[in-house]
Amino acid sequence: MFCCNVCNRKYGTKWDSYRQHLIKVHKAPLHANAESPEPHTDMTEDDVTDEAGDEKMECDSDGSDDGKNATKPALSPDDFDNILSNNVDIFISKLYSKPGYPRNLVDTVVKDITDFLSGDFLKNLQDLCLQNLDKEVPESVRLQVIEMFQKLSNPFENMSTEYKRFKHFQTLGTYIAPQTYRIDSRVENVKGVPQMRDVTGTFVPLRKFFEKNFELPDV
Numbered sequence: 001m002f003c004c005n006v007c008n009r010k011y012g013t014k015w016d017s018y019r020q021h022l023i024k025v026h027k028a029p030l031h032a033n034a035e036s037p038e039p040h041t042d043m044t045e046d047d048v049t050d051e052a053g054d055e056k057m058e059c060d061s062d063g064s065d066d067g068k069n070a071t072k073p074a075l076s077p078d079d080f081d082n083i084l085s086n087n088v089d090i091f092i093s094k095l096y097s098k099p100g101y102p103r104n105l106v107d108t109v110v111k112d113i114t115d116f117l118s119g120d121f122l123k124n125l126q127d128l129c130l131q132n133l134d135k136e137v138p139e140s141v142r143l144q145v146i147e148m149f150q151k152l153s154n155p156f157e158n159m160s161t162e163y164k165r166f167k168h169f170q171t172l173g174t175y176i177a178p179q180t181y182r183i184d185s186r187v188e189n190v191k192g193v194p195q196m197r198d199v200t201g202t203f204v205p206l207r208k209f210f211e212k213n214f215e216l217p218d219v
Contacts, residue, residue, distance in 0.1 A: 080148050088155050089172070092165055103162065110156050118153045125149070176209055178202045 095106045126149040130142060159165045169175030180200050188197045213219060 077144050077147065081151065084151060084155055088159060089169075089174075092156075092159055093169075093174070106165075107162065110160065114154060114156055114160075117155065122149055122153050174212070176204055176212065178204050 092106070092110075095101060095109060096103070126146065129145060129149075133142065133145070159168060166175055166177070170177065180202050183199045183201050185196050185198050187194050189195075
């Protein structure tokens with residue numbers, strides 16, 4: 001695409017650059033319904049200057065790169081472990097936070113997902129990834145890939161039971177366990193023998209609840 005005016009500059013398919021050229025150099029109107037000169041295509045590439053190319057070079061020279069071509073660091077095994085562990089924590093927490101979601105159903109969901117991931121699906125995907133790796137890739141990298149797939153096939157290894165899950169969240173400080181307190185006592189028949197039994201209640205300490213919430217970022 002070429003400018004139809006005297007300058008005959010070349011713009012290829014870059015309509016925006018051509019339009020800016022018309023506005024700045026030839027004082028073309030800014031309104032969308034105004035008539036604008038049509039591109040001229042009689043000139044050859046050797047007869048004109050690629051102004052759009054010059055603008056691109058100037059943009060590159062001033063360092064205004066959007067970062068798309070920047071090299072991303074490789075994912076290390078430790079990074080993979082942290083990402084997997086964090087996502088498992090979030091997933092389990094969301095299951096327990098759903099109102100009316102029975103706790104025994106959490107066990108079922110965890111078991112079903114584990115059975116799915118430990119099947120042939122991930123094993124076939126692992127084999128496919130290893131086949132597509134370059135032959136020059138070191139053996140240590142291949143072993144890391146295999147290790148990552150093994151961990152992904154059993155992400156709930158340390159969260160397989162409710163006891164392990166609650167213990168894990170208590171260690172993180174994100175689970176506030178309910179506390180039991182004594183209200184009174186009463187007589188109950190135990191195998192026909194009357195015995196005194198404590199009457200208890202249960203509560204979640206709001207002090208710890210608010211403390212954890214107010215410690216969150218930006219709260």
